[in-house]
Amino acid sequence: MNDNRTPVTVLGLGRIGATIAEIFLRNGHPTTVWNRSADKGTRLAELGARRAPTPAEAIAAGRLIVVAVADTGGAAALLGSTPGGLDGRTILNVATGRPDEARALDSALSGRGGYFLDGGILGVPQTLGTPDTLLVYSGSPIAQAEHADTIVELGNAKYLGADAGLAGLHDMAVLAGMYGMFGGFFQAVAMVGSENFTAGEFTDSFLVPWFRALLDMLPVLAAEVDSGKFPVNYSDLAVNQAGLANIRTVSRAQGVPTDLLDPLQRLFDAEVERGNGSASFTRAVAGLIGSGAASRN
Numbered sequence: 001m002n003d004n005r006t007p008v009t010v011l012g013l014g015r016i017g018a019t020i021a022e023i024f025l026r027n028g029h030p031t032t033v034w035n036r037s038a039d040k041g042t043r044l045a046e047l048g049a050r051r052a053p054t055p056a057e058a059i060a061a062g063r064l065i066v067v068a069v070a071d072t073g074g075a076a077a078l079l080g081s082t083p084g085g086l087d088g089r090t091i092l093n094v095a096t097g098r099p100d101e102a103r104a105l106d107s108a109l110s111g112r113g114g115y116f117l118d119g120g121i122l123g124v125p126q127t128l129g130t131p132d133t134l135l136v137y138s139g140s141p142i143a144q145a146e147h148a149d150t151i152v153e154l155g156n157a158k159y160l161g162a163d164a165g166l167a168g169l170h171d172m173a174v175l176a177g178m179y180g181m182f183g184g185f186f187q188a189v190a191m192v193g194s195e196n197f198t199a200g201e202f203t204d205s206f207l208v209p210w211f212r213a214l215l216d217m218l219p220v221l222a223a224e225v226d227s228g229k230f231p232v233n234y235s236d237l238a239v240n241q242a243g244l245a246n247i248r249t250v251s252r253a254q255g256v257p258t259d260l261l262d263p264l265q266r267l268f269d270a271e272v273e274r275g276n277g278s279a280s281f282t283r284a285v286a287g288l289i290g291s292g293a294a295s296r297n
Helices: 015-026 038-046 055-061 072-080 099-110 141-154 165-193 199-215 218-227 237-253 262-273 283-296
Strands: 008-011 031-034 064-067 090-093 115-122 134-139 156-159
Touching: 008 015, 008 055, 015 031, 015 038, 015 141, 031 038, 031 055, 064 072, 064 141, 072 090, 072 099, 090 099, 090 141, 099 115, 099 134, 099 165, 115 141, 115 165, 134 141, 134 165, 141 156, 165 199, 165 237, 237 262, 262 283
Parallel strands: 008 031, 008 064, 064 090, 090 115, 134 156
Antiparallel strands: 115 134
16 A cells, blocks of 8 residues: 555445445555445455454544445434544535535534535446446535545546535425426326336337437526526426426326426416516526525524
């Protein structure tokens, strides 16, 4: 091992944690690992990792400590049960969690003399360490300056700023977009499935080509949103209000409920009632933001 490379520790050796540890080993970092089930560290030990018997000993061995457990609540519990100061070490949490959880953990760790970075991994173990994985992270600027060159070894790393909650917000927002896509997929295959078409045939022949074409629209739609004026580049709100109503009618006629689509219809309807029918259908974003602000007041 190269003693000039940052000593790292990985807590949690599931698929993500084990892959992170392997990347660090491959890149010459002195690497210490810990997992509740010690046998998960056997292969990494064969590759040169040191297995620590306790989380405290694992933390003491590293300068950058990556926590890769199931969620941020679990990370907080693990770190909270480990006594002692952190002496300027950086904790990088890559467990999935909410912004408020990240901010609370940031506060707790700074009180112990440590620095905190919260991260979200948008990728799978097979793409970690390549540009195909996006790693967003936020938190201590001091930690970012010290460890940016190490963190970037895990993928296409983007630092979002000093607020520890920003990475979790972006992670959750990307996943919200993913689940919106899945909701549309579920609705679509249920509709054609009611006439005994297979999901595979319909997806390969219709959905995948259409979804790929839609991806090229997203930057244009984002520019409409950012303008605040919602010019029509593709389709106005009134047309989409009527179109979605027809989709819901057909879906119900096929015996498929419209629970996944009804909230979007309500949003379109409300914006048209406000006189925004001639604006782009992206005007719905302003309706969402306005509704959210009203609910917080």
